[in-house]
Amino acid sequence: MESKVISLYQSGKSAYEIAKHLDTYPVKIYRILNKNNISIRQIEPANKLKIPLSLQKSIIELYDKGYSKQQITKKLSVSEWAIRLSVPKFRSLSDASKLVHSKRGIILTESQKQCILGTLLGDASLTKHKQQYWVYQVTHSIKQKEYAVHIQNKLNGRFTEYECKNAYSTRKCKVRFQNKMALEKLVTITLMKGIKTINKKWMEEINLEGLAYWFMDDGSSSYVKNRKWAFVRFSTLSFDLKEIELLAAKLKLYGIDSTKVKSKYGKGTIMSLPKNSSVKFLQLTKQYAAKGMEYKWKLPKG
Numbered sequence: 243m244e245s246k247v248i249s250l251y252q253s254g255k256s257a258y259e260i261a262k263h264l265d266t267y268p269v270k271i272y273r274i275l276n277k278n279n280i281s282i283r284q285i286e287p288a289n290k291l292k293i294p295l296s297l298q299k300s301i302i303e304l305y306d307k308g309y310s311k312q313q314i315t316k317k318l319s320v321s322e323w324a325i326r327l328s329v330p331k332f333r334s335l336s337d338a339s340k341l342v343h344s345k346r347g348i349i350l351t352e353s354q355k356q357c358i359l360g361t362l363l364g365d366a367s368l369t370k371h372k373q374q375y376w377v378y379q380v381t382h383s384i385k386q387k388e389y390a391v392h393i394q395n396k397l398n399g400r401f402t403e404y405e406c407k408n409a410y411s412t413r414k415c416k417v418r419f420q421n422k423m424a425l426e427k428l429v430t431i432t433l434m435k436g437i438k439t440i441n442k443k444w445m446e447e448i449n450l451e452g453l454a455y456w457f458m459d460d461g462s463s464s465y466v467k468n469r470k471w472a473f474v475r476f477s478t479l480s481f482d483l484k485e486i487e488l489l490a491a492k493l494k495l496y497g498i499d500s501t502k503v504k505s506k507y508g509k510g511t512i513m514s515l516p517k518n519s520s521v522k523f524l525q526l527t528k529q530y531a532a533k534g535m536e537y538k539w540k541l542p543k544g
Contacts, residue, residue: 360452364459376425388534440485454530479510
């Protein structure tokens with residue numbers, strides 16, 4: 243047993259690890275080492291323990307990728323002592339916590355991302371729950387239940403129906419989705435000081451699918467002249483002129499013109515698309531129409 247203890251200790255394993263391996267106590271290991279005049283090492287550089295540079299590099303690479311000491315021990319068959327000596331600086335508790343959250347986080351598909359970016363231009367919101375994590379939420383009337391279920395399925399969110407306690411006593415449905423790491427990335431794109439604000443970065447990230455979701459949330463179309471033409475409008479009452487101009491510039495990239503029209507119902511501006519641009523927008527986005535929202539795509543007949 244003594245020769246095995248000495249061999250293991252000289253290979254870089256700690257007294258604690260040897261004791262655990264041999265099912266004994268660290269005190270007994272130290273007693274054997276002292277008896278055989280083996281100097282008890284202090285914390286030394288890894289190269290003094292003759293840990294190969296290639297192994298040190300492998301240990302550091304795995305640690306930087308987020309592997310724990312226990313995982314590295316198992317993967318590379320090295321002692322925790324060798325890991326402690328090879329890694330120049332260990333993660334703080336807060337960094338370790340962030341790493342755990344990032345591993346638990348999901349990577350949104352492009353379609354999921356566009357769903358969120360588009361609906362945030364409309365009725366959806368991002369709020370921080372108890373100052374801990376972000377929650378995506380969108381609410382619709384029960385008449386748009388199919389659309390809400392579509393969003394739920396798209397994001398793997400949670401769907402609920404409830405009675406709205408107001409003068410109209412309207413039944414509504416709500417979709418909630420939360421994933422700290424996935425949503426935090428979108429928060430930096432869509433919120434400024436906690437408020438939804440249209441900006442250049444948001445417009446760079448959104449594509450036709452996202453614009454289709456915006457249309458389903460806050461857009462409308464109507465036939466004119468015996469269905470020979472259709473006009474598209476967007477409710478942009480909550481946006482300022484600078485934000486509306488950014489939206490107009492995004493549509494222009496797809497060859498879609500727009501005009502600003504004062505709302506008939508008070509302060510604010512809505513976006514209106516000329517007839518040719520309306521048709522073009524409807525044709526380009528029709529492939530993204532969600533179940534229950536197909537009625538919005540009023541394409542001219544003939």
